[in-house]
Amino acid sequence: MTPPNATLTKNDFKTDQEVRWCPGCGDYAILNAVQSVFPTLGIPKEKFVVVSGIGCSSRLPYYVNTYGFHSIHGRAPAFATGIKCANPELSVWIGTGDGDALSIGGNHLIHAMRRNLDVKVLMFNNRIYGLTKGQFSPTSEVGKITKSTPFGVVDQPFNPIHLALGAGATFVARSVDVMSKHLTSVLQRAAAHRGFAFVEIYQNCNIFNDGAFDHLVEKEIRDDHLVELEHGKPLKFGKAKDKGVRLRGYAPEIVDLKTTPTDDLIVWDEHEPSSALAFLIASMPERAMPQPIGVFRAVDKPTFDGELRKQANEVTATHGDGDLKDLLYSGDLWNVE
Amino acid sequence: MTPPNATLTKNDFKTDQEVRWCPGCGDYAILNAVQSVFPTLGIPKEKFVVVSGIGCSSRLPYYVNTYGFHSIHGRAPAFATGIKCANPELSVWIGTGDGDALSIGGNHLIHAMRRNLDVKVLMFNNRIYGLTKGQFSPTSEVGKITKSTPFGVVDQPFNPIHLALGAGATFVARSVDVMSKHLTSVLQRAAAHRGFAFVEIYQNCNIFNDGAFDHLVEKEIRDDHLVELEHGKPLKFGKAKDKGVRLRGYAPEIVDLKTTPTDDLIVWDEHEPSSALAFLIASMPERAMPQPIGVFRAVDKPTFDGELRKQANEVTATHGDGDLKDLLYSGDLWNVE
Amino acid sequence: MDVGNHGSPVHHDRKTLDQVVIRFAGDSGDGMQITGNEFTKTSAIFGNDLATLPDFPAEIRAPAGTLPGVSGFQIRFAAKDIHTPGDEPDVLVAMNPAALKVNLPDIRAGRTIVVNTATFVDKELEKALYMKDGKAFNPLDDHSLDSYRVIRVDLNKLAIESTKPFGLTPKESLRCKNFVALGMMYWLYHRPIEHTEKWLREYFGPKKQQLADANIAALRAGYHYAETTDLFHEQFEIPPAPMRRGTYRNVMGNQAVGLALAAAAKLSKTPVFFAGYPITPASDILHQISRYKNYGLLTFQAEDEIAAVCAALGASFAGSIGVTASSGPGIALKTEAIGLAVMTELPLLVIDVQRGGPSTGLPTKTEQADLLQCVFGRNSEAPTPVVAASSPADCFARTLEAVRIAVKYMTPVYLLTDGYLANGSEPWCLPEIQDLPKIDVHFQSNPEGFKPYARDPKTLARVWAKPGTPGLEHRIGGIEKRDGTGNISYDPDNHDSMVRLRTRKIAGIAHDCTPPLVDGPSEGPLVVLGWGSTLGSITGAVESAQAKGLKVARCHLQQVWPLPATLGGILSKYERILIPEMNLGQLWRLVRSELAVDAYSFTKVQGRPFTTSELLRKIEEVLKMPAHGSAHPLESKAQSGLLQETTETVGG
Amino acid sequence: MDVGNHGSPVHHDRKTLDQVVIRFAGDSGDGMQITGNEFTKTSAIFGNDLATLPDFPAEIRAPAGTLPGVSGFQIRFAAKDIHTPGDEPDVLVAMNPAALKVNLPDIRAGRTIVVNTATFVDKELEKALYMKDGKAFNPLDDHSLDSYRVIRVDLNKLAIESTKPFGLTPKESLRCKNFVALGMMYWLYHRPIEHTEKWLREYFGPKKQQLADANIAALRAGYHYAETTDLFHEQFEIPPAPMRRGTYRNVMGNQAVGLALAAAAKLSKTPVFFAGYPITPASDILHQISRYKNYGLLTFQAEDEIAAVCAALGASFAGSIGVTASSGPGIALKTEAIGLAVMTELPLLVIDVQRGGPSTGLPTKTEQADLLQCVFGRNSEAPTPVVAASSPADCFARTLEAVRIAVKYMTPVYLLTDGYLANGSEPWCLPEIQDLPKIDVHFQSNPEGFKPYARDPKTLARVWAKPGTPGLEHRIGGIEKRDGTGNISYDPDNHDSMVRLRTRKIAGIAHDCTPPLVDGPSEGPLVVLGWGSTLGSITGAVESAQAKGLKVARCHLQQVWPLPATLGGILSKYERILIPEMNLGQLWRLVRSELAVDAYSFTKVQGRPFTTSELLRKIEEVLKMPAHGSAHPLESKAQSGLLQETTETVGG
Ligand SMILES: Cc1ncc(C[n+]2csc(CCOP(=O)(O)OP(=O)(O)O)c2C)c(N)n1
């Protein structure tokens, strides 16, 4: 790799293209976080590639001044696979939406996860199809009235964290568009992970699903409705960190630390090899229990692109750099004079 | 529904088509189980539909004498969605393989799971592409030498149970081709479940991946390498049921009941709302720990097809059976005399 | 229909015109589509013939005030039969500088431009790139518009003042400015305003009555302002058009498709199962029919286009009429499954609302470039009929016809519409329910001698036997089948004969389809052959040519593939054939290969329809060309502002 | 090359022949492909010209002994230049009753049939449906084969006895019976056996030496049995063919493609990234090249065809040569992404190994019915060149040519082969490495004035700038772009001009591609125009016709789309054009629409190649037809055993 370019700033990652999201859209904050994080990673500007599918969220590449590929709907992980395998030196980022990633693109996503392809996925989850003007997505709630469900959604939604854990993703995290410090730090963590990093970002679509996360992320109530996962720390939440989460049997329960001081709160271990506990706390129902944000899981595994290269290098080391003549002139040969 | 036809027998479900699997293939046993279970379900023969994609396993419909649709590769769950929604009275079964279901068909599968479509999926997992003559599949182990991986597979495989749980499947089970009693009972359980039922079946492909499961299912060692999940019972295994599985912290561990009698073995509860424990025991590593078979999960949730119909019925009840003239002659009308 | 209740202090002449074209243009947030729609409905009810052309910005929401954010709506209304939304607006309403800049090239000298002066301020001018030497300039001040009649109105002020009584926020007040503009246009063309008033009341409902009242006040303010000030000097009247007796409504193409799907369920007494995945410009079909749950019509928003077509085909297998809809990129994804529909010989309707391509292309623009994808875009020999709609209202009849073919011939059928038809609208003389076509569906029920691939000797269609029927249990799939039994067959001769049989079955539809619309002299020097949404432009141009005394006929396909059996005979009567298409000559290719006739191709791929005048010019030009001549699509294109194809070359 | 070391107790005449066709047929488990391959290699090394045609059962493994389980391998070897595997076998080796039944219709009276008598027992006869009145009968006993020379051998017994010394299980012993048969054929046609002996030793390796020894013993047993018993009465010799000087190997089409991909990486000094998803008959390309990891070639088995093409295109963006391969149904899934490749103007090679369709169709059979899918099967105007291989060895050159076009024109390119080419083989005169074509790849590196859509003025190709290069950061995607900058553009005129520019770029390849192979008189009454794998049959038929004194020429396309610029001129010199295709007239359609010429279509869709004789008959027939005449594909088909197209009708 080229040596880190110490002089990069946020401005270096801005393009001359006008940003075309609706005023007030959560996407701006995410773009801002990306542009803040990229210059801090010690990676030269030209070694980034931002890949996307189609959707409002998938416009991301146009606004980040590096290499970008705005591909077709749902296929960003497949393009990223080709890009990363062809040139493992690149730092490959995917910008995608809940529709792009989980609806049409679900298969590529889970396969990239299981393979542990070394790419970072930022999934802008606004629980709606923004670009096509307001149909429900695979993360929309049952009963929701949308353009395509005048009488309410009947599909059960995905839990994206569950899906990622079920597919074997090695890094799984969640953050929120409006919590820029948290978001920035999660993106930094994702960048540092060697392997597939999946970051679900709660994102407000103020046009077609305004306030979808207000019940969780509004400034005043946030502390009571989100619980931050911090490695090695007990799960505490509330403004005064006076509530905690522990296990009762196999089920998580909330303890009021003021009335019931306890030392058996779940202590977060993002390196736990099994994803079961992460799975469990990701099932805590919205509104009834706090929603975890932060890093659910960060474990080390060989990466797909790494292993692919390694194998090729090993074969080359064993058999030598292939000679074309040897290859063509192999098998049973005969001469005609 | 037509009243159950008491006189149906296994023979009624045999077709006149010659069964074209390799001699010794595990598929025969699965077919046999299907033909044994169908007549016992109290469903008239003509109300079954067997749907499949492409693969050796996907030949299933041709051999079951009822309605059958051998569709295209990976899409069986999508076809089944149309069939079941169009006629909810049908009992819809999918025969599929690890390639058909998890590779090209992964997305349709996980979406049918999250929606809780009321169909039964039998996934013949032989950890190989049989029909196309021996390439690795998404369940093949790392390092495996196959037609397309002369130097060994570098992809991490899926854990199909994890994937199903992550996608929210309401019924998740596993059985083995050669354990016909177990297989039959699991199929019966799947049939009884209202909603999506996913059954992974370990299946031997004696041509391209012979003995893939021998280390688990060979008669002599089976008791030590498989642990049967039975609702309400503790997790015990071994010929003499003298070994058990309990939790140590968040990790499962094996106890030798002869030396360490204990009453804290995991007692299986397939109705547990969270899938976390099921997820945990499905992570027990092969060879090191026993592999669970039986029903991992069976919980009640509204079905997709049911809710779709219900909504249509409610709309009809509220607005009355639509009148075509009213519909066409709506909006701003004017007359030209 | 009189607006006399609003008083008339200044006297104006009221001239009678036989047609007018207005274009409303503004920022996406300015409500231009609503404004246009209201004008349309009012004019329709007033009795004019009309045609509309909405023009959205691309899918992405561009920043307010910028050029890509401009949204437009053009309406042509007339006292006579018309076919297109018109080539050039008589009036442009420009809500902001960007709207002026984008639309000015289409406005001829002498025409009227209404501008909202409140928006011609530096900030907005900059966004519209009215910049010189790094500074904003105002086109209203530099005489550049001197050749137009520019009407300057401060719409913002009128909106704010007129809505004062209703306690709106300033932002809410400003949002009413489009109704001020609409009111002015109502006065100018002497239209009643009460339809829009009624609609506003319904739209906002009792809960938001003050918003309705405010908008109504704005509308009236515009009307009165035009009337009391001497803004326009004159007023116009466009009398009702002589139209066929009947009950009318205004209809957009997507809407007509949706209505037809409900009708298909009723007429065939067979449930319709619609499975789709949202995509511009097809999504509205899903939106609309998802309300029709009490019409025997179920909708399923699938996880992707492949799942959608497969679910639809699964539903057809189960005895419903499976329908799916998408646009080009989504149709591309469906082709493998459509091949299975060909092999399993099940009915399936595939609606392709074409848009600009290739790839994501120009998603909100129109094009007719998916024809060859529909005819040939499947692996191997997988013949499939293609029906194409030619006007928004025609989408209704074509959809029913496509369903009829699908169930009669047990085959997938493509219905081609496009972005222009989908969102464009026209008055639709509503059919009597009893006059609607029959759609006969027959399900096999007798198990005796049942064979799943037994055929009707005339249509060659196989039987339809639905799961649940005792005694008809059978298995189908994508492997080649023995005719009759439907069993798998690898027999070479059987394969050859089945490939031909499927092809002959579809070829037979050439004798059982909607004949081409033929019009004008039945022989002569020139026929203009078209298909799809070019009907309006072609008709307009041909009529103009005829009015000039030119002997020109028009032949328009409603069934595009197979080509109607009569087409060869029709075309052979003319010395020249001109085929205008919004693609690079796709019908031209089919006609050449099937009928071995020469033809002049004329192509335009600009994401917008032909203008009548460019077609007329071409007609005159071709009349001077050799008889039985031919022009390749690449050689002959519609002229545009940009005459040269520019190519940026490397280096230099 | 002498086999004299095996002694020769009975004296036989040794007749010299100039060609022989043998077909080995047996159950899928009988090793017919190996047997055929060994005979092929030996004959190749011996110096004959040859052509082979394997015939697998469909993908599913049919039960042993049944008709669908029959596997065949036909080889034609000759002392002269030949082009096809032959119409009718001179010798049929039938390992079981099913093999006899399936293949008998292809054997002419008087020819030789070798049967393994051990398998003509009731159980096997039943499985082969040799049944009368519910009982098995033996065709060897009922004089039904009297018109053939039937050689009865108990191959089982010979196998068991000859392999006794090696301690095999009875099952293992029996598995050697194909080598007994092979030995007999080696004797009959006077071939050396040592190549096969050597191969067996290598194949089984030192660990399984006793299996090698046993098979060698069986091979020798067959040889000696034929020699010592008076089984065949005579022996034949087929002298080496006069062939071009050089080093030869035998090559199958898929193999040649794989070798060419390694060569492409070397010749272009650019890594090749191959992404595929298994599908018959394309999978072997993936299998083979996954061994070439030390040739700058990476392989990725994707989760499906869409992922495969997208990964390949992603790799092209990143500076590799992206390649994907599939067959019809898989290609159908890739079309949306190929449209993106057109829009982003990146190189991409898409290999379509065609098979019988539509849908799953006849997966192991050959067909050339994806041509129009490749030319037109994408949404909107998405022009893409199509290169087609005409013989197994030609797959090498065509693959390199397709890569050359892809990188030179920055475009996706289709390479069409088919099941017949993929698995068929022929001797390949190996090229000198230095004679291989250059593949120039140029990556942009200078940031000065860099524009991602700047073009080469001649080819119109845009520049290729790969991620990682400082200063060339840029963004591409599927939305219409402004030429030069590559920025998103919704401008109507830009769109029109870009659609035409992309089309002109591809049209330009007509002047820079492999010209058609033209052969025979350069003008006259008839030219036979073909493309793809029909080359062998057409050449054979045309040569036969010429030998009969008929004035017939042959013109074969290697570049199919755009049609080579010279084609129109070539065809204009002939009074009649005959286009034989293994589809329903797809090239016929292209030629008619592009060149406006009339042509006689001749079609066969039986999953197998044309025979020389049926083509010859057609040539004679067309020579009697009107000059400049035309026959529609549905009107003219190859005859087959089944003359009537049967249609099962409902009821009755
Ligand atoms: C093949 C294809 N199908 C459908 C579409 C239409 N489409 C574009 S984006 C989108 C959904 C976007 O939703 P999401 O990914 O959640 O992004 P958001 O706009 O909400 O950020 C759809 C359906 C398309 N462009 N291509």
Ligand SMILES: Cc1ncc(C[n+]2csc(CCOP(=O)(O)OP(=O)(O)O)c2C)c(N)n1
């Ligand atoms: C679109 C498409 N792609 C690829 C194939 C080829 N194909 C058929 S079955 C199969 C994989 C089968 O594997 P699996 O589902 O595990 O079934 P098995 O044969 O092992 O039972 C593949 C790749 C196809 N028929 N269609």
Ligand code: SF4
């Ligand atoms: S539609 Fe929603 S997600 Fe898209 S840009 Fe607007 S606010 Fe953002």
Ligand code: SF4
């Ligand atoms: S290939 Fe394997 S899975 Fe397929 S039929 Fe044979 S043994 Fe069974």
Ligand SMILES: [Mg+2]
């Ligand atoms: Mg979204």
Ligand SMILES: [Mg+2]
């Ligand atoms: Mg498998």
